[in-house]
Amino acid sequence: MLDVDDRRLLSILQTEGRISMVELARRANMSETTCLRRVRSLEAAGIITGYHADIARPATGFTVQAFIQVSLDQRIEAASDVFKTAIEAEPWVLECYSVAGTYDHLLKVVAPDNQALANFVLKRLATYESVRDFQTVFVLDTVKEERSLPLTADRW
Numbered sequence: 001m002l003d004v005d006d007r008r009l010l011s012i013l014q015t016e017g018r019i020s021m022v023e024l025a026r027r028a029n030m031s032e033t034t035c036l037r038r039v040r041s042l043e044a045a046g047i048i049t050g051y052h053a054d055i056a057r058p059a060t061g062f063t064v065q066a067f068i069q070v071s072l073d074q075r076i077e078a079a080s081d082v083f084k085t086a087i088e089a090e091p092w093v094l095e096c097y098s099v100a101g102t103y104d105h106l107l108k109v110v111a112p113d114n115q116a117l118a119n120f121v122l123k124r125l126a127t128y129e130s131v132r133d134f135q136t137v138f139v140l141d142t143v144k145e146e147r148s149l150p151l152t153a154d155r156w
Contacts, residue, residue: 002047002151005028005030005038006038006042006047007151007152008028008029008152009024009028009035009038009039009042010042010047010048010149010151011148011151011152012024012027012028013039013048013051014147014148014149014151015148017051017052017053018051021035021036021039024039054147057110061112062110062111062112063111063112063113064110064111064112064113064114064116064117064138064139065108065109065110065111065138065139065142066108066109066110066111066117066136066137066138066139067106067107067108067109067136067137067139068106068107068109068121068125068134068135068136068137069102069103069105069106069107069134069135069137070083070103070104070105070106070107070125070131070133070134071102071103071104071131071132071133071134072104072105072130072131072132073129073130073131073132074132076129076130079130080098080104080130082128082129082130083104083105083128083130083131084096086128086130087105087107090120090124092109092110092111092117092120093107093108093109094108094109094110095107095108096108103133103134103135114138117136121134121136
C-alpha cells in the first residue's frame with residue numbers, strides 16, 4: 001500500500017519525470033538517500049513502469065485522432081484473442097480497451113489525415129475476420145487530456 005510519502009513522490013514524478021533526485025528529495029521533504037531508496041522501491045514493485053516525454057501529436061504529422069468502437073463476431077472461436085493480437089501490431093492504434101456494453105473494444109487511433117484514417121478503417125480494420133461492426137468517432141477538439149493520476153486528491 002502506498003503511504004503519503006510515496007504518493008507525494010509519484011505525484012511529482014508523473015508531472016516532472018526529468019526532475020533531479022536532489023530536487024525531488026527537496027520538494028518531497030526527505031533526504032536524498034531516502035528519496036532514492038523509495039523511488040527504486042517503487043520501480044522494483046512495478047508501480048513506476050517507466051519515464052517518457054509527452055509529444056505534441058500534431059507537430060509529428062498526426063493531425064487526426066479518433067475513437068473506434070468495435071464489435072466482434074462471437075461465432076468465431078477466440079475472436080477476442082485474434083483481434084487483440086492483430087491490434088497490438090497496428091502502430092496507429094495508441095490504446096485498446098476491452099469494454100462492456102454494445103461494443104466489445106474501444107480503440108484510440110491517430111492518423112496523418114482523414115484519408116489515411118479512412119484507409120486504415122476500411123482496408124485494415126474492416127478486413128479482420130473477427131470484426132462484425134465498428135463505429136468511428138472523430139475528435140474535433142481535446143477538452144481535457146490528463147496523463148497524471150490524482151494521487152493527492154481527496155477520495156469521494
